Amino acid sequence: MSEATLQPATPSAAMIRTLGILSTICGVLIVSAYQITLEPVAANKKIALERAVFKVIPGAHSVKEFDATSAGIQPAGAIVPEGAVKFYAAYDQAGALKGIAAEGAGKGYADTVRVMYAYDPARQVITGIGVVSMRETPGIGDKITTDPAFLKNFVALDVKLAADLKALANAVKTVKHGSKQNAWEIDAISGATVTSKAVGKGINASAQKLLPLLVPHLDKLQGGK
């Protein structure tokens, strides 16, 4: 590069040629690696997704990916439409809709906490959560995956839509340990309030966006096998 001007001994044509040849070799290597791994990677991602969804919706047998937009819902394709919210529909062996799963993300103590939650359309409640990724303090923040009292919050967490179907009737809210009174509140883990709040915020943000788009079109998901 800059040295080249200082030492004109090597003709630039030679340098360009060498770099050109190298780039070609490298290009071929990269593209073939990409092509060869494309399928296994996709398969891996699918397995990981299924595992995450099955964990929050027990008894589910298959998963389908959808995008919800203001225009309705459609199976997720290669191109994600503007403003789309991704969600997953889980079906049981017979092909009946078992539940809906979606991802929410909130800023935790150390980094973003991403959770997968299960939504039961019939009862309009959240029926379970699983952590997709987090870097919270071991022993404190990671109690959100193990603390039985905390997980009990998500047996039937109320996410009913308001009458106009534009937002949740009651925003999901994390309250301090031991003061949960309403079905839409999450009782925080004592000592891990920041992480508990991250879960609540993540679910609320995602549900507020997804459910108004999803609920009017729920019938389209039935028998999706």
Added chain:
Amino acid sequence: MHDSLSQIFIATMLSNNFVLAMFLGLCPFLGVSGKLNTALPMGAATTFVIMVASLCAFGLNWLVTALDMQYLRLISYIVIIASAVQLVEMFLKKTSPVLFRALGIYLPLITTNCAVLGVALFQTAREYSFLQAMTFAFGGGLGFTLALVMMAGLRERLRLAIVPNVVQGTALSLMLAGLLSLAFMGFAGLGSGG
């Protein structure tokens, strides 16, 4: 992500400090932190290059995504960062010889600073908007500078100390880095908007 700019700034500078919490840019951190008067220019130069790299990476990511060639992302990042550093070097040489003399010797070192590539990779992974990315880069650079300058201060002070023989050298620097990292844990949660 919907992090506000101030949250990103505080988090990258303090609670998720590049060097002390994310282990980015350790080689220059340990290598150039011996003296205060070189630590500051090094920090400034790195911050500048990180910002330039972040800018390039943002444009490049847009291009690579538009062309649907994500598999070329890494290789194009590293190539453009290396060339950007070269360009900055040449540009400084031409336009501001004083600044060049102050920063010049550090610039080649910065090419292999993983903080520079790290910024590019993290801002891509977190899908930051343009302003978010620039804030991230600036905060990261300042955080790097802060850690570097603090470390240099401590190391200068310890030059007078009777440090036991077995603790000399890199081990001592790592101990100090560990202590700083421990102290920076106090900032955890700052910038999480809790």
Added chain:
Amino acid sequence: MKTTMTPGIELRTSPHVVKGNSVERIMFHVVLALLPIAAFSVWQYGVSALTSLVTITLVCIGSERLFNRLSGQPSTLSDWSATITGLLLALSLPPAFPLWMGAVAGFVAIALGKALFGGIGYNVMNPALVGRAFVQAAFPVAITTWIPAFSPNRFSEFAPTTFTAPLMMPPDISVWAKQALDGFTGATPLAIWKFDNVLATPADFLSGSVTASTGETSAILILLCGMYLAARKFLDWRIPVAILGSAALTALVFQAIDPNRYPDPLFVLLSGGLMLGAVFMATDMATSPVTPKGVWIYGALIGVVTVMIRYFGGLTEGVMYAILIANALAPLIDQVTQPRVFGQVKAAKEKKA
């Protein structure tokens, strides 16, 4: 080998008697000043606190001796600094902190905080706080487990956590603590304020009935002991004044912005370890700046960072981290505030630091 370091190595063979003497004297008086605070905490928390104080201090002294022997130096126990580190560390930990964890903290305080950098005077951060920060990061649950003060059985019964088997997890004591004292919530006033927005009153603090670390609650006592040390010129009064002043001022500003959300300055001053940290920890001579202007900047920094961490951080208490950060910045503060002319006294001090 790598003996290229420091002309200071010759210092080892020539004991600088005069300076050593005065350091010993200062340190001895600091120990004396800490004793009333320790006594008050034993009265508050009973045998658990007493065992903790004794064990941690002994571990610190033992570690100091061990490192003396390893490095082939004469014993430095007589300078009292290891005793101070041990006492301060024990006072800053919860009274029912498992003893084995306290021992870890004590060892780390001496090893990582001091011995590895060449011993007394060369530590880059306050050793007691290094020890505490280490166990805070290592055992985050145990270090936020509190027991009630003035429980009726405190002189006859140990807290169940005190004698946790080494390397094992301490038992859950929430049930025991509630039995020991009715209405015990197990949260410090800072935590209660942060998460429930309920303020403890100054009377709560002064009576020592709030939940806290072993030596944190006796604000008046700490101030009195500090005044004694300051009056005899054993500590730099400007540091605590700067810390408490800047913390109060910062709190005042925030309270003016939103009185519903932010507590009054008195609460900020009395709660947590601010008083203990300001008087006994931040004033450590080796790790604070030596220039007059630098001392004020250093203190102000600690005050502001403490309040910032308390108000906006993930942790409820920030004094410890604020002091550690300021310790790390002390050489820089010195450099920036260096007077142009080098005074005789300053140069001597500089060398020691």
Added chain:
Amino acid sequence: MAASSLNHGQKQPTNMEEFMEGIWKQNPTFVMVLGMCPTLAVTVSAMNAISMGLATTFVLVASALLVSLVRNIVPSQVRIAAYILIIATFVTVVDYAIQAISLAVYDALGAFIQLIVVNCIILGRAEAHAAKNPPTRAAINAVGMGIGFTIGLFALGSVREILGAGKLFGIALFGPDFQPWVVMVLPPGGFFVLASWLLLFNWLDSRKAAKAQTEEGRIHA
């Protein structure tokens, strides 16, 4: 480093010496203290450490091989650019390979797989060794370096996982009541553990030196 490889050029070490260089005499982690970003960032568990070590070894060997093959046709002015190109290629390959093998590992290592590009060991080896030696020799040296780096990572990862979680390779070692030392899997723990390893080696070194000295003294006496 340049000086040491110059020496080698003159003496022509055996393949075994070439192989052992990275494992012992010039261990990238403990002796040269290079490539520390991944060393500290990913070693929260033994599994992560080994995965990272193997990924780095692959890039090291593959790039050393290619660099060595083209060493005579690359003009020296553009050699660094060429090396970076080659290294970035193999890192991309390894990135996709890991995704194909295990997403869990891929998530655990995060951006640090791609950051192998700026690991100074690799560029350093390409420049100082591979560019001056025939392919077999370059590859053997690179394998040694890679294994040495992996050993270093494992030494860190295992200590941090054992103390920080009470586990090794995810298997609990001490029963359910063990109190993990959380600090070990946090950033300060990384610094402290690596520093302690270096202390240990320094101490062993100084003891060896002291012994040699006393023995020498005895002979003289």
